[in-house]
Amino acid sequence: MxxxxxxxxxxxxxxxxxxxxxxxxxxxxxxxxxxxxxxxxxxxxxxxxxxxxxxxxxxxxxxxxxxxxxxxxxxxxxxxxxxxxxxxxxxxxxxxxxxxxxxxxxxxxxxxxxxxxxxxxIRIQAVAGRAALPPALNEILLTRADLSRTPTISIKLMGDEIKHRMDGIVVSTPTGSTGHNLSLGGPVLHEGMSCLILTPIAPVNKMPQLVIPVEEIVVKSSHKSHLIIDGQESFVVEAGREVRISQHALxxxxxxxxxxxxxxxxxxxx
Incomplete structure (x- = not known):
């Protein structure tokens, strides 16, 4: 050093x-x-x-x-x-x-x-519309804004699309696997790995946690949502707006x- x-x-x-x-x-x-x-x-x-x-x-x-x-x-x-x-x-x-x-x-x-x-x-970053949000070391959380409505969330990854009614979705890095992901029953990963974890929040129909390669994920909710970076910064995402999540350059x-x-x-x- x-x-x-x-x-x-x-x-x-x-x-x-x-x-x-x-x-x-x-x-x-x-x-x-x-x-x-x-x-x-x-x-x-x-x-x-x-x-x-x-x-x-x-x-x-x-x-x-x-x-x-x-x-x-x-x-x-x-x-x-x-x-x-x-x-x-x-x-x-x-x-x-x-x-x-x-x-x-x-x-x-x-x-x-x-x-x-x-x-x-590794870190990840969300882009909502044209707005690039701050990078996340742990996770990016998309969750419903209206607690009385359960939205349908679309998740596009690796050429496929998944649609489920659920309260939200957490996209975690291996570093963040011990955060919201673990609290929701997700796996703990070695921090040096290069992959992402998708953890659904209260899906109406059972949906497993997914461990995937580091590729772009496109998430969209049928209702207004909150996008939360590392549990510290919160942004509003309007209904139907795509959020693109990918590896940050740094x-x-x-x-x-x-x-x-x-x-x-x-x-x-x-």
Missing amino acids: AKIRGVAIITKRKNIEAKAAATKIAGMLGAKGVRAFAVSPLKIRGCETLEQDKVKDRVDLIFAIGGDGTTLKAFRTIPGDLPLLSINVGGHRGILSEVYAENMESAIKGIIDGRGFYDSR GVKFLRLQKKGMRQLAKLGF
Whole structure:
């Protein structure tokens, strides 16, 4: 791993524990001659504030301090080709995390000394009409807007079309297989695989989850719907409008310290 010159820090803005960890990390980096930046609008003691459009030119690495939500948001905020270290401070399970509060100091020392490797993941993106929506690392969820009506959802994939009445559909990456997909009874996949999972939500007629190659999927609902990106950003899709979901041009890179097989299983309690 190349020498690190600068690190940009993204953290939970209202979490005291995460912000204290960010301040401590900034001091550790400075003592080792590595510049620490806070990504605007975040302000961290000991860090210079850096606008988002300047991040790629000034830093080599991103630290996301918080839970999985912070990591997901960070990947939508920063350029996709910058590697990210996910530090779970003030989060919950931290399925995406590599470092925790208790091993934070030793981990960062190791990274500065050149240890670590990159773990690449695919992302997906939805296009509704002419609007390209933000990329998703975990999943894209299409769900009904009117809770009193069950829409018919059309799914076109690999030259076939499936139509079912259901509450919605989740399109997950392998990284997102432990999210909504798992909650709905879907399979947990190794995060390094290149495939997608289609998980129906409450279909009137039984429909299985599908694991398919990474190809374009076209989804359309007979009723007004909400399209939700990684559980964080929501968009309205009018009835009958096609939503095209495909692999995003830029994947993401995690910085890892230890090689693990099915790393998600231990964090899920298995």
